[in-house]
Amino acid sequence: MKKIILSFSILLLCLQGMAQSNDQRFELLARALDDYAMENRRINKLIDISITGTLQEFAISFSKETKLNLTIDPSINKNIVTNFSDTKPRDILLHLCKFYQLDLSFSGSIISLIPYEAPPAQVTAYEVDIKYNKFNDGLEMNLRNDTLDQVVKRISQLTDKNVISSKAASNTIVSGFIGKTNLENALNQFAQRNDLSLTKDAKGYFFLDLEQNARQTTAGGANANNNKRGRGRNNTKQNTTANSNSDFMLTTRTDSLNRTLINLDASDVTIGDLLKAVSNKTDNNFFLFSEPTEKISLKLEEATYLDFLTKVLQGSKYTFKKDNNIFLIGDRNLEGLRETAVVQLQYISAKEFDKSIPKDIKENLEIIEYIGLNSLVMSGSAARITEVKAFIEKLDRPIPVVNIELLIVDVQQSNEIRMGLEAGVGQEPATPGGQVFGGLDFTFSSGAINQLLNTLAGNGIVNLGQVNPNFYATLQAVEDNGTVNVRSKPRLSTLNGEEAELSIGETRYYLNERTTLQGNQNPVTLQDRRYESVNADFSIKILPVVSGDEHVTLEIEVKQSDFTGQISPDAPPGQVNRNFNSNIRMVNGEMIVLGGLESKSVEDSGSGVPFLARIPVIKWFFSKRRRAKSKSKLLIFVKPTIVY
Numbered sequence: 001m002k003k004i005i006l007s008f009s010i011l012l013l014c015l016q017g018m019a020q021s022n023d024q025r026f027e028l029l030a031r032a033l034d035d036y037a038m039e040n041r042r043i044n045k046l047i048d049i050s051i052t053g054t055l056q057e058f059a060i061s062f063s064k065e066t067k068l069n070l071t072i073d074p075s076i077n078k079n080i081v082t083n084f085s086d087t088k089p090r091d092i093l094l095h096l097c098k099f100y101q102l103d104l105s106f107s108g109s110i111i112s113l114i115p116y117e118a119p120p121a122q123v124t125a126y127e128v129d130i131k132y133n134k135f136n137d138g139l140e141m142n143l144r145n146d147t148l149d150q151v152v153k154r155i156s157q158l159t160d161k162n163v164i165s166s167k168a169a170s171n172t173i174v175s176g177f178i179g180k181t182n183l184e185n186a187l188n189q190f191a192q193r194n195d196l197s198l199t200k201d202a203k204g205y206f207f208l209d210l211e212q213n214a215r216q217t218t219a220g221g222a223n224a225n226n227n228k229r230g231r232g233r234n235n236t237k238q239n240t241t242a243n244s245n246s247d248f249m250l251t252t253r254t255d256s257l258n259r260t261l262i263n264l265d266a267s268d269v270t271i272g273d274l275l276k277a278v279s280n281k282t283d284n285n286f287f288l289f290s291e292p293t294e295k296i297s298l299k300l301e302e303a304t305y306l307d308f309l310t311k312v313l314q315g316s317k318y319t320f321k322k323d324n325n326i327f328l329i330g331d332r333n334l335e336g337l338r339e340t341a342v343v344q345l346q347y348i349s350a351k352e353f354d355k356s357i358p359k360d361i362k363e364n365l366e367i368i369e370y371i372g373l374n375s376l377v378m379s380g381s382a383a384r385i386t387e388v389k390a391f392i393e394k395l396d397r398p399i400p401v402v403n404i405e406l407l408i409v410d411v412q413q414s415n416e417i418r419m420g421l422e423a424g425v426g427q428e429p430a431t432p433g434g435q436v437f438g439g440l441d442f443t444f445s446s447g448a449i450n451q452l453l454n455t456l457a458g459n460g461i462v463n464l465g466q467v468n469p470n471f472y473a474t475l476q477a478v479e480d481n482g483t484v485n486v487r488s489k490p491r492l493s494t495l496n497g498e499e500a501e502l503s504i505g506e507t508r509y510y511l512n513e514r515t516t517l518q519g520n521q522n523p524v525t526l527q528d529r530r531y532e533s534v535n536a537d538f539s540i541k542i543l544p545v546v547s548g549d550e551h552v553t554l555e556i557e558v559k560q561s562d563f564t565g566q567i568s569p570d571a572p573p574g575q576v577n578r579n580f581n582s583n584i585r586m587v588n589g590e591m592i593v594l595g596g597l598e599s600k601s602v603e604d605s606g607s608g609v610p611f612l613a614r615i616p617v618i619k620w621f622f623s624k625r626r627r628a629k630s631k632s633k634l635l636i637f638v639k640p641t642i643v644y
Contacts, residue, residue: 026094026097026098029094029097029103029104030090030094032104032106033090033093033094033104034090036106036111037090039109040068040109042066042067042068042089043066043068043088043089043090044088044089044090045066045088045089046086046087046088047065047066047084047086047087047088047089048065048084048085048086048087049061049062049065049082049084049087049092050082050083050084051080051081051082052079052080052081052082053079053080054077054078054079054080055072055076055077055078055079055080055096055100055113056072058080058082059071059072059113062089062092066089068089068109068111069109069110069111070110070111070112070113071110071111071112071113072112072113073112073113073114073115075115076102076113076114076115078100080096080100093111093113096113097113097116101115101116102114102115102116103115103116103117127154128143128146128150128151128154129141129142129143129144130142130143130151130154130155130158131158132155132158132159132183133180133548134159134397134398136548137182137183137394138180138181138182138548139155139158139159139178139180139181139182139183139186139187140178140179140180140186141176141177141178141186141190142177143174143175143176143177144175145173145174145175146173146174146175147170147171147172147173147174148165148169148170148171148172148173148174148194148196148208149165149170149171151174151190152164152165152208155183155187159183161183161204161206162203162204162205162206163187163205163206163208164205164206164207164208165207165208165209166207166208166209166210166256168209168210169196169208169209169210172194172196172210174190174193174194174196175193175194176189176190176193176194178190178193184200184206187206187208191208195210195211195212196208196209196210196211197209197210197211199255199302201259201304202304202306202307202310207257209256247266247267247268247269247273248264248265248266248267248269248274248277249264249265249266250262250263250264250277250278250281251263251264252281252282259304260282260304260305261302261303261304262278262281262282262300262302262303262304262305262307262308263300263301263302263303264278264298264299264300264303264308265298265299266296266297266298266299267297268295268296268297269295269296269297269298270292270293270294270295270296271292271293271294271295271296271312271313271316271318272288272291272292272293274296274298274312275288275292275309275312275329278305278308279305279327282305284305284327285325285326285327286326286327286328286329287326287327287328287329288329288330289328289329289330289331290330290331292313292316292318292329294316296312298311298312309327309329310383310386313329313383314383317331317332318330318331318332319331319332319381319382319383319384320382320383321339321382322382332364332380332381332383332384338379338380338381339379339380339381339382339385340377340378340379341377341378341379341385341389342370342373342375342376342377342378343375343376343378343388343389343392344373344374344375345374345375345376345392345396346396347396347397347398347399348395348396348397348399349374350369350370350371350374350375350376351369351371352369353369353376354367354369354376356395357388357391357392358391361384361387361388361391362384362388363384364380364381364384365378365379365380365381365384365385365388366378366379366380367388376392398644399495399496399497400495400496400546400642400643400644401493401494401495401496401642401643401644402493402494402495402496402500402544402546402552402640402641402642402643403491403492403493403640403641403642403643404491404492404493404494404500404542404544404638404639404640404641405489405491405637405638405639405640405641406489406490406491406492406502406540406636406637406638407489407636407637408489408490408538408634408635408636408637409634409635409636409637410632410633410634410635411632411633411634411635490502492542493643494542494544496544496545496546497543497544497545498543499541499542499543500541500542500543500544501539501540501541501542502539502540503537503538503539503540504537504538504539505535505536505537505538506535506536506537506563507533507534507535507536508533508534508536508563508573509531509532509533509534510531510532510534510570510571510572510573511529511530511531511570512529512530512531512532513527513528513529513530513570514527514528514530515527515528516528532572534563534572534573534575535561536561536562536563536575537559537560537561538559538560538561539558539559539560540556540557540558540559540636541556541557541558542554542555542556542557542638543555544640546642550587550588550642551585551586551587551588552585552586552587552588552640552642553583553584553585554582554583554584554585554586554638554640555582555583556580556581556582556583556584556594556638557579557580557581558578558579558580558581558594558634558636559577559578559579559580560577560578560579560634561575561576561577561578562575562576562578563575564576578634580594582594586640588640588641588642589639589640589641590639591637591638591639592637592638592639593635593636593637593638594635594636594637594638607623607624608623608624609623
């Protein structure tokens, strides 16, 4: 029923597309005839014409009546019945094209009727709704009546992993939604949802087949086994072997890819006995340098011979190596069984990468970094090398780059009041005049600045969310009135998990003089003059950590030191230090504001006539006073953007 509905929907879409295509074709023909009419006006003069016969006969009568040159393609062999009264030749030609599937060709003043050839249908590329995140191996599928062949092709393109389907199952219609999960789990859920079987070989290839085919293959092998037990390996699908002590049960079958799959259930059996039994059963040539005597309990299902060797020798002092068609099995430290492999990393650096490999899987394995080719050279047992390669394959993925935009703003506010009366005698007559009333200085953006400062004073951090780029232009406009000073707008880029640092500094020098006396009877005075330096720096360190859902955790450390006044002209300048540390989590592309780096100063000073300067009211005539307040706050806007 689903296939019928789908086919009917496609047919309706095709018919709708054909109708739209024909409308466009006739519109183009009408425009072409209108252009022709600019040079040949007779095509719009009304005529009467009636004919029953072939198109060739109609062309002769039409040309005589309209004085227009009309030709017919010789391949057209159609009979028509026409009767037009007071009709434009233009409309007659359009009618013929529409009802007899004809087309028009123009050559100067000659019009030709030719057969219409429909343009080839444009096939719109259809893309299966599958998404894959290489960073966390997350696969998401939303399938609606897609073919299995389309699905496995799209998965292979996105994941760079080999996912194939059997020929019998390639045209199977599949559906279902699979949420974000790793590749293997997603394929297992997909197979169960659509009655498919999933197998994975030693090379990491995923194979999808119809579930009924897999059951038939197993059943066929069991029937053949009843007639051919004990004859060794032959053309049967499944063979079963049990030793005399019933310590293990061994069966094999051949799948659709002509691979021999092993099913083994062993309990407290020596490794040497299992190696011999399985190797003989699967017709694999092997050579034992020394026979393993350790005992093992093992259960394997649908495993290849390589999988069997890897599992049965894992954790023991034995390993294997394939030389041509012979599997060499013996002690790991044996000279003939050591292997050397070069693994080139694709996305991450080989420098100190071996420190990221767990000690358990690289034990007895020598790993050398070759930075020139960004590769690791490994020497040791084949099993260890294979295990390390599998680990590297999971870890060697694109590392996101975090682009950090910073906007460093220094907000300064000051207020100064001077009051009092000053009188005296000068050296020359004073010029009368001056300012009577105080001036007015108003900053239109001060309300927004004060609101932001008050918010930061309580929290220290404000998340502005997704900020429009015009935000920066607004700050630059505030700078003009002297309330806000934009110190810098740097951009930093760093890899995920790597620290980015910015440092801006100022150096001042002061004179350091030292006088020393040398000698006792006739002392000599030596004077040493040296200029010493003092630094005032602003530095910010940001360590970004990107999570799988593209949230960014920022570890931020800010240090600021500023110069203050000097005690004396030769004294070193004073300094004030401000530090800020913060950990915050935010969404990719959002902006936050860091605050709290604030300094305040209050000054209240005055001078006047002794005693009289302290008497209320009278003091204003005998003294002058100065009150000043200043506040400086450093704001840092941070916006991280993830780039793959």
